[in-house]
Amino acid sequence: MSHAATFHALHAGPDILVLPNAWDAASAALMADAGAKAVATSSAAVAWAHGYADGDVLPVPTLIRALEEIARILPVPLTADIEGGYSDDPGTVADTVRAVIGAGAVGINLEDGRRAPDLHARKIEAVREAATKAGVDLFINARTDVYLAQLVAPDLAEAEAIRRARLYAGAGASGIFIPFANEAALIGRLAAAAPLPLNIMSFAGVPTAAQLQTLGVRRLSSATGLFKAAFAALQSATQAYLASGDPGPLAAAGTGAPNFNARFG
Amino acid sequence: MSHAATFHALHAGPDILVLPNAWDAASAALMADAGAKAVATSSAAVAWAHGYADGDVLPVPTLIRALEEIARILPVPLTADIEGGYSDDPGTVADTVRAVIGAGAVGINLEDGRRAPDLHARKIEAVREAATKAGVDLFINARTDVYLAQLVAPDLAEAEAIRRARLYAGAGASGIFIPFANEAALIGRLAAAAPLPLNIMSFAGVPTAAQLQTLGVRRLSSATGLFKAAFAALQSATQAYLASGDPGPLAAAGTGAPNFNARFG
Numbered sequence: 001m002s003h004a005a006t007f008h009a010l011h012a013g014p015d016i017l018v019l020p021n022a023w024d025a026a027s028a029a030l031m032a033d034a035g036a037k038a039v040a041t042s043s044a045a046v047a048w049a050h051g052y053a054d055g056d057v058l059p060v061p062t063l064i065r066a067l068e069e070i071a072r073i074l075p076v077p078l079t080a081d082i083e084g085g086y087s088d089d090p091g092t093v094a095d096t097v098r099a100v101i102g103a104g105a106v107g108i109n110l111e112d113g114r115r116a117p118d119l120h121a122r123k124i125e126a127v128r129e130a131a132t133k134a135g136v137d138l139f140i141n142a143r144t145d146v147y148l149a150q151l152v153a154p155d156l157a158e159a160e161a162i163r164r165a166r167l168y169a170g171a172g173a174s175g176i177f178i179p180f181a182n183e184a185a186l187i188g189r190l191a192a193a194a195p196l197p198l199n200i201m202s203f204a205g206v207p208t209a210a211q212l213q214t215l216g217v218r219r220l221s222s223a224t225g226l227f228k229a230a231f232a233a234l235q236s237a238t239q240a241y242l243a244s245g246d247p248g249p250l251a252a253a254g255t256g257a258p259n260f261n262a263r264f265g
Numbered sequence: 266m267s268h269a270a271t272f273h274a275l276h277a278g279p280d281i282l283v284l285p286n287a288w289d290a291a292s293a294a295l296m297a298d299a300g301a302k303a304v305a306t307s308s309a310a311v312a313w314a315h316g317y318a319d320g321d322v323l324p325v326p327t328l329i330r331a332l333e334e335i336a337r338i339l340p341v342p343l344t345a346d347i348e349g350g351y352s353d354d355p356g357t358v359a360d361t362v363r364a365v366i367g368a369g370a371v372g373i374n375l376e377d378g379r380r381a382p383d384l385h386a387r388k389i390e391a392v393r394e395a396a397t398k399a400g401v402d403l404f405i406n407a408r409t410d411v412y413l414a415q416l417v418a419p420d421l422a423e424a425e426a427i428r429r430a431r432l433y434a435g436a437g438a439s440g441i442f443i444p445f446a447n448e449a450a451l452i453g454r455l456a457a458a459a460p461l462p463l464n465i466m467s468f469a470g471v472p473t474a475a476q477l478q479t480l481g482v483r484r485l486s487s488a489t490g491l492f493k494a495a496f497a498a499l500q501s502a503t504q505a506y507l508a509s510g511d512p513g514p515l516a517a518a519g520t521g522a523p524n525f526n527a528r529f530g
Contacts, residue, residue: 016510018506018507018510020503020506020507024289024314024315024316025313025314025315025316026313026314026316026496027496027499029316030496030499030500030503031503031507034500034503034504034507035507036503036507044526047529048290048291048525048526048529049289049290049291049314050289050290050334051289051290051291051294051334051335051337051338051529052529053525053526053529053530054526055526062330062334065327065330069315069316069327070316072316073316202506202510208509208510208511209509209510209511210509210510212510220510222506225502225506226499226502226503226506227522228522229498229499229501229502229522230495230496230498230499230502231291231292231295231495231522231523232498232521232522233494233495233497233498233499234292234295234491234494234495234498235295235299235521235522235523236494236521237490237491237494237495238285238295238296238299238301238491239299241283241285241467241487241490241491242283242285242296242299242300242301244473244474244475245281245283245467245473245474245475245477245485246473246474256497256500256501257492257493257494257496257497257500258496258500260313260318261309261313261318261319261320264312264313264316264317264318265318
């Protein structure tokens with residue numbers, strides 16, 4: 001089975017796909033070797049690793065090289081978080097997705113943010129057409145920021161999220177990602193009403209993977225959580241090292257790190 | 266004062282330079298913001314981040330782009346670990362160093378490994394000439410692997426390390442790096458006999474920075490220690506996430522991570 005077919009099948013349920021978000025080849029290899037059935041990127045974490053803020057400012061060639069490096073060493077399907085597609089011109093977004101597919105990804109995340117839903121639907125249509133021409137059954141995960149960016153009044157959010165899920169499904173999306181929908185009852189209603197597999201973002205206060213699975217959720221994303229876990233540890237280790245140069249804690253902390261020379265050699 | 270002059274001055278003593286080794290823009294920014302007076306790269310950690318093993322196999326264009334990304338956001342001097350120069354032709358190594366300088370680094374680490382010391386000296390001469398022509402007082406840190414690679418019988422190692430330090434100094438090196446010389450008495454003798462500022466590698470069993478300073482050491486390197494601290498934490502967090510999807514520990518661990526959107530925005 002191709003990586004694309006495998007990745008679609010991982011969303012078929014009833015098991016939830018617990019998807020970790022990497023940012024470079026080392027983090028992606030670690031996640032796959034730890035048992036991840038697929039690996040995603042986090043657009044924010046990739047941008048940070050290369051010295052850019054989140055928000056459509058990462059140079060696309062930098063993104064493509066990062067995806068190539070990850071795909072080169074990854075034995076499981078790769079899906080790329082590409083923010084809003086780094087453009088509001090559907091044709092330009094389609095060009096970027098052609099390069100993303102060329103780099104080895106079989107899925108994308110594409111977020112609407114504060115843009116008009118109709119523009120987002122046109123981007124999805126353009127991306128679907130480009131992927132089909134490239135011969136790839138791309139998993140297009142349409143992210144709506146109805147909750148994350150509080151796009152409408154709270155009492156209208158649920159209906160707006162469902163409306164957008166239907167709009168994006170009609171445009172060719174394969175999944176719907178609704179970050180910051182955190183409450184169990186709401187998540188269950190969204191999973192039941194959405195015409196696409198539902199993706200939830202891991203976050204403090206969100207139900208566990210097992211609970212989400214019983215609510216009908218098909219995919220959980222760690223987003224920037226794993227990057228932050230690594231860089232919080234780096235922050236502590238750096239402060240200790242600069243204060244004393246004492247290598248003890250570093251060496252001890254390093255005991256659990258993978259042997260990347262063996263992994264990549 | 267230029268970054269190059271600042272970096273040379275940081276080796277003038279008596280204070281030891283506690284130098285952390287980064288691998289990407291995020292880790293380098295974190296280290297500078299934590300108070301590092303300069304930041305180095307670790308060639309092994311840079312290779313791993315891009316999916317390659319250590320040992321002169323990282324594509325040079327990948328190295329140069331990583332250095333450019335780090336230098337773009339770094340407010341302190343940057344020195345680049347370039348393994349053995351990715352070639353045994355001195356002219357080719359000089360070409361690479363011209364690109365390293367162009368990327369924004371004001372220092373390099375260049376290791377002899379199992380190569381003939383005379384070849385290493387010729388590389389240093391070629392690099393010094395290229396840097397001088399580029400108008401940069403490059404800090405050339407000559408690394409000798411006499412101890413790390415056990416190049417000679419144990420009772421000959423100290424004399425061989427000193428012989429090489431003198432040879433490399435004569436070829437134009439600015440500092441001498443002797444990893445795996447871990448014992449305090451030995452380190453003190455090496456610091457006294459070497460004609461160049463001595464750099465020691467942080468490692469389990471190596472004296473603390475304060476002790477190394479009293480022994481006459483001028484620079485301490487974390488090598489891959491900080492990378493390993495971050496990726497050991499990532500390993501634990503990934504295993505916990507894949508097992509339960511429980512976002513609690515991730516969110517908690519992320520509390521100490523820097524705000525890279527604010528840092529790079």
